[in-house]
Amino acid sequence: MARLISSLVGKLTMTLPSEATKIVLAERPKGNVDDSTFRTEKVPMMSLTPSKPTEVLVRVDYISMDPAMRSWLNNSRSYMPPVQIGETMRAGGIGTVVKVNATEGKFKVGDIVQGFFGWTNYALTDESKLNAINPPPGAIALDYLGNLGNL
Numbered sequence: 001m002a003r004l005i006s007s008l009v010g011k012l013t014m015t016l017p018s019e020a021t022k023i024v025l026a027e028r029p030k031g032n033v034d035d036s037t038f039r040t041e042k043v044p045m046m047s048l049t050p051s052k053p054t055e056v057l058v059r060v061d062y063i064s065m066d067p068a069m070r071s072w073l074n075n076s077r078s079y080m081p082p083v084q085i086g087e088t089m090r091a092g093g094i095g096t097v098v099k100v101n102a103t104e105g106k107f108k109v110g111d112i113v114q115g116f117f118g119w120t121n122y123a124l125t126d127e128s129k130l131n132a133i134n135p136p137p138g139a140i141a142l143d144y145l146g147n148l149g150n151l
Helices: 002-011 068-072 140-147
Strands: 019-025 039-044 055-063 093-098 112-116 122-126
Touching: 055 140, 068 093, 093 122, 093 140, 112 140
Parallel strands: none
Antiparallel strands: 019 039, 055 093, 055 122, 093 112
16 A cells, blocks of 8 residues: 555656745844844746756745744854845755656655755755655654754
8 A cells, every 4th residue: 555655656746836935034133033134035936947967946844943043143153154135945854755857756746855945935956965754653753843853
């Protein structure tokens, strides 16, 4: 049964919107984060088409909201470089592969993956930056943003 489901999922075609939405850093906050800190941008989905054999397009289903994100808004070095003005806000997430470029790649359409996608609903990324998720009994994919995660 699992093999049948797996083969069906691999043949699914997913309808994609014409645009993706991302949230970028508009300015560094002076004090608290407010409405001017971020802005929303639309990106044509055509620009997110995998062109390299190892690229995949991921629909971002969940993003992690972590206290460390606030420090990434400052223009100072910490354990990670700061998010740059105009850059998509960094965030770990869980998503579903919706497009692949290679038939022999690491992932197929329908696979659930974990990676740093940022605040966006679709992310084009290299498969080497992703981890496959196969939740054990009693767990769900969302659990990988918590105690099962391994970013």
